[in-house]
Amino acid sequence: MSYISELFGVEGRVVVITGGGSGLGYHMAEAFVKSGSKVYITGRREHVLKESTERLNKLGPGTAAYFSADLTSPDDIKKLAAYIEGREKVVDVLINNSGIAFADPAVSHLDTIERLQEVFSNSDPAGWDKVYRTNVWGPFAVTIAFLHLLAAAAKARPNEGRGSVIMISSTNSNSWNPYMTTLAYNSSKTALNLVTKILAAKVYPHGIRINILSPGPFPTDMNDPNSEEGMTNPSNYHRLPMGRPGNKDEIAGAALYFASKASSFTHGADLLVDGGLALVQNGTNKIQP
Numbered sequence: 001m002s003y004i005s006e007l008f009g010v011e012g013r014v015v016v017i018t019g020g021g022s023g024l025g026y027h028m029a030e031a032f033v034k035s036g037s038k039v040y041i042t043g044r045r046e047h048v049l050k051e052s053t054e055r056l057n058k059l060g061p062g063t064a065a066y067f068s069a070d071l072t073s074p075d076d077i078k079k080l081a082a083y084i085e086g087r088e089k090v091v092d093v094l095i096n097n098s099g100i101a102f103a104d105p106a107v108s109h110l111d112t113i114e115r116l117q118e119v120f121s122n123s124d125p126a127g128w129d130k131v132y133r134t135n136v137w138g139p140f141a142v143t144i145a146f147l148h149l150l151a152a153a154a155k156a157r158p159n160e161g162r163g164s165v166i167m168i169s170s171t172n173s174n175s176w177n178p179y180m181t182t183l184a185y186n187s188s189k190t191a192l193n194l195v196t197k198i199l200a201a202k203v204y205p206h207g208i209r210i211n212i213l214s215p216g217p218f219p220t221d222m223n224d225p226n227s228e229e230g231m232t233n234p235s236n237y238h239r240l241p242m243g244r245p246g247n248k249d250e251i252a253g254a255a256l257y258f259a260s261k262a263s264s265f266t267h268g269a270d271l272l273v274d275g276g277l278a279l280v281q282n283g284t285n286k287i288q289p
Contacts (some may be wrong), residue, residue, distance in 0.1 A: 010035045025098070036062045039063070131184045166213050
């Protein structure tokens with residue numbers, strides 16, 4: 001085995017990815033299967049999971065399976081954990097990737113007080129509830145459900161980076177730019193980051209590591225390149241320091257790092273994979289329309 005393979009290799013590791021049927025979750029699942037891992041993907045849309053699993057199993061040398069679950073449901077989370085536990089003795093990597101967003105009404109700091117009150121008083125509380133339950137409570141609850149399998153992985157092969165939890169947050173967790181219209185989403189990711197830090201401080205005696213991976217603009221269903229306002233649209237590339245959105249290898253590389261021996265001394269960290277977006281998103285130049 002080469003030095004690189006020993007350091008970054010994930011062959012034979014058991015990986016669970018929520019929201020793994022599409023978008024960034026699928027890109028990461030693809031990377032782990034190609035690297036020889038056994039991957040379980042989960043989410044609500046069974047037809048998407050089934051099709052994605054079929055594609056993944058054509059890639060090898062790893063394998064893939066799926067389990068359909070609503071990760072805002074305590075019962076479904078229990079069923080998911082039981083399904084994995086019935087097939088595996090350990091979980092080496094848990095990636096909490098599932099997330100949703102909705103755009104709040106667009107207002108800026110230039111609007112009148114009356115305009116701000118008019119727009120934000122109509123903000124949908126049900127939408128906020130759904131975003132927070134999916135983006136904050138869900139990753140927390142899933143992590144708790146898998147702690148025993150993560151700890152078993154860390155104990156069985158210590159100092160190899162096993163028993164790793166990766167929370168998929170967002171560069172937007174630190175965005176307060178007045179032109180951004182995803183207030184519920186942004187604040188939910190900020191909350192997720194704090195929950196992650198608290199969990200990380202509690203689980204390290206058991207060998208479990210929990211880290212945050214914060215992507216910037218990547219083309220996905222949530223970040224539609226056809227959306228004129230979105231930064232994955234070519235017309236907005238000039239607003240990004242790197243002049244382009246990210247690609248699947250760039251998110252996969254970060255996930256493989258957190259899953260491997262290479263990150264065995266990394267715990268409670270937040271890795272920005274955003275093409276430099278965080279450098280300008282709260283400024284007054286490139287991020288504005």
